[in-house]
Amino acid sequence: MRVKVMGIPVEDQEKALQFYTGKLGFVKKYDVPLSETSRWLTVVAKDEQEGTEVLLEPSPNHFEPAKVYQKALFEAGxxxxxxxxxxxxxxxxxxxxxxxxxxxxxxxxGTVKIAVLNDTCGNHIQLIEML
Known part of the structure; x- marks a missing residue:
């Protein structure tokens, strides 16, 4: 068993795509329209394009509990x-x-160094380096 896709809820898929590719350095893998307002939109690490895909998921816009959960995590840091x-x-x-x-x-x-960034789409993302 292995992870192929992991989802991150985003408030705006296009804004998320621009941030994750333009700032974080991921590359777009799939962009498939699902409806007028949703896409199956994934990005991958530039140097591991067959690795785990990050699904930029519009769930907060379509499922209120996801929106509440995402907001609570963000507000708690x-x-x-x-x-x-x-x-x-x-x-x-x-x-x-x-x-x-x-x-x-x-x-x-301890054995790691971390930093936490704002992805501009409703999430804090932790960067981690193993020491």
Whole structure:
């Protein structure tokens, strides 16, 4: 068993696509219209294009409990998910220069270094480097 697709709820799929590709550096994998307001929209890591897909899911717009859950996580400052990086400080510096907002600067915590960013689509995302 392995993970092929993981979903992240986003408030606006087009805005999410621009952020995840233009700022975070993912590349678009699939973009399939499902209705006038929804798409099956996935992105993947540029260097692992056959790896796990991140589904930019419009669920908050179609399912009120998802919207409530996403908002509660965001307001509590809890990351929705995490992405591994080779160097948190380097990613932080690169993303700050692109205007990305962070709620936590790079911080060592035992055997990891983490930082938390705002994806502009209703989520905090944690970046993690294994030390």
């Amino acid at each position: 809890i990351p929705y998910t995490q992405f591994n990086v080779d160097n948190v400080q380097a990613e932080y510096d690169r993303l700050i220069n692109l205007g990305v907002e962070f709620s936590m600067k790079p911080t060592e915590m």
